Amino acid sequence: MKKALLIIDVQNGMFSIEPPIHRGETLLKNVKRVIGYAKKQDIPVIYIQHVGPKNSPLEKESESWNIHEAISPECGDIIVHKNTPDSFYQTNLHQQLTNLHIEHLILSGIQTEACVDTTCRRGFSLGYKVTLLTDAHSTFNKSNISADQIISHHNEVLRWFADTITTGEWIKDNL
Known part of the structure; x- marks a missing residue:
């Protein structure tokens, strides 16, 4: 399974x-x-790569919009731009995956309860096998949680x- x-x-x-x-250095x-x-x-x-509105922390073409320098894309890596928490909605992600004959998604990133959650559920609904790396996604503390x-x-959910x-565990299971 690719x-x-x-x-x-x-x-x-x-x-x-x-x-x-939360635990940003560990996440990176x-x-x-x-x-x-x-x-x-x-x-x-x-x-x-999320495209935020003007004057937001993820405003397109700003320094803060760029992929974090600790994990910068290399030649051959694919970048998909999105405007919502769903990485598939109104993007070319599904087409890119289809072109590559991908059947299994390994997920990591930010923000756990929004973009990671939505992309996980949507990938599953589109028929992909999905693996969520439990220590490779994060979010922010909120006032009540x-x-x-x-x-x-x-x-858990x-x-x-x-x-x-x-x-x-994922690396060990795939050796």
């Missing part, structure tokens, strides 16, 4: 928002690790739509 790694909204602006992204480390593994296995890496609680909740495993 796989692709999706990295959702890991952009500079997501690291400039207050409160800060895990995403970088899975990118390295994917490249060694010839698994396509697809960056999803912690980022840890949000992440834990989504790792999204198991109905995806295999939920850590980055290390």
